[in-house]
Amino acid sequence: MSATLFDNAPWASAQPRLSVLIPFKGDDPRALIATLAREPAAVEIVLLDDGTGDSALSGALQALIADLPLPIRLVTLAVNEGRAKGRNRLVSHARAGHFLFLDSDMAPDSPDFLKTWLALIERTDPAVAFGGFSLDQVEPRRDQALHWAMAAHSDCLSAAERSLSPEKHVFTSNLLVRRDVFAAEGFDEGFAGWGWEDVEWGMRVARRWPIVHIDNTATHLGLDPASVIAAKYEQSAANFARVVAAHPDVVSAYPSYRAAKILRRVPLRGLWRPLIKAFALNALAPLPSRAFAMRLYRAALYAEAV
CATH class of the missing domain: 3.90.550.10 (Spore Coat Polysaccharide Biosynthesis Protein SpsA; Chain A)
Structure with missing residues (x-):
């Protein structure tokens, strides 16, 4: 270019x-x-x-x-x-x-x-x-x-x-x-x-x-606003899969990987994952709970890659 x-x-x-x-x-x-x-x-x-x-x-x-x-x-x-x-x-x-x-x-x-x-x-x-x-x-x-x-x-x-x-x-x-x-x-x-x-x-x-x-x-x-954070996590799922494929020995020690492995076994992700996202985006919810929900949403996205 x-x-x-x-x-x-x-x-x-x-x-x-x-x-x-x-x-x-x-x-x-x-x-x-x-x-x-x-x-x-x-x-x-x-x-x-x-x-x-x-x-x-x-x-x-x-x-x-x-x-x-x-x-x-x-x-x-x-x-x-x-x-x-x-x-x-x-x-x-x-x-x-x-x-x-x-x-x-x-x-x-x-x-x-x-x-x-x-x-x-x-x-x-x-x-x-x-x-x-x-x-x-x-x-x-x-x-x-x-x-x-x-x-x-x-x-x-x-x-x-x-x-x-x-x-x-x-x-x-x-x-x-x-x-x-x-x-x-x-x-x-x-x-x-x-x-x-x-x-x-x-x-x-x-x-x-x-x-x-x-x-x-x-x-x-x-x-970033919460909606932008969520959108970036959605973009990053494919990149996370690339890292898992290249460095499984390193990534397996990360909390995000371990959480994704657990959520991988939970059925109906397509139904409950949007609910977690909605809670994380809710400005009226307590901030610590929203932060936990956003990290959980990221792990649920990454569950597709582990």
Whole structure:
């Protein structure tokens, strides 16, 4: 697929130690770019507009990029490639020895966010490292309350907690990867839609290299309404089946897999599964019960794959 490139003036002569790779589709990454550009560092940024189709946003991005001292390249696609293929494409434009995959709806929690990553590279040259994410900068919204509760429970974990299952907590929201590691293990472009392509990548990589977890978090600003969470889980069922087929020994230890195996034996899933979803979407129900129902709904979807 052809791509349109826009480079600012510092791009041509830069010799970065770290390439920050940011894909987006529909989101506006200007606030994130402006935040990153405040840090003086040997860093370049590569942006991938994965088929947004918004000429006004593209023009505003180019105007911002042109005035920033950090070397930045904007890659614009007319048609969406998807999460795995898009990130592989980002790597093809990166020039540094380490890549930092950072989602466009993230906001660094520390003013020394990039400096911390560069210091880690200088100190230990890690194969893979995940910095974690938080909800510290999220403005509370009623329609996102379910996602906030679920993320706070299972995703916003310390480095010590994540290190207990290092391959499980590998997400492209804040992920450092050394060039030679990615050259050997890229993202599987057989994944489609939402979910699991980064975790599956972590499973493959963990067989060959250590995965380090540190506390250098960024806030996940892009929380979703409950209906969007449910739709993403529905999209992810086929991806989960792909992971189960490739890594049964690893996935079998996950609670989501064990729950799916139990629900697989329960008859009439087509009748009771929509009722669980309806309860999870009910804003008047208690939040802890809704969160449990949404996790149960995901397991019921995944029951078709185990």
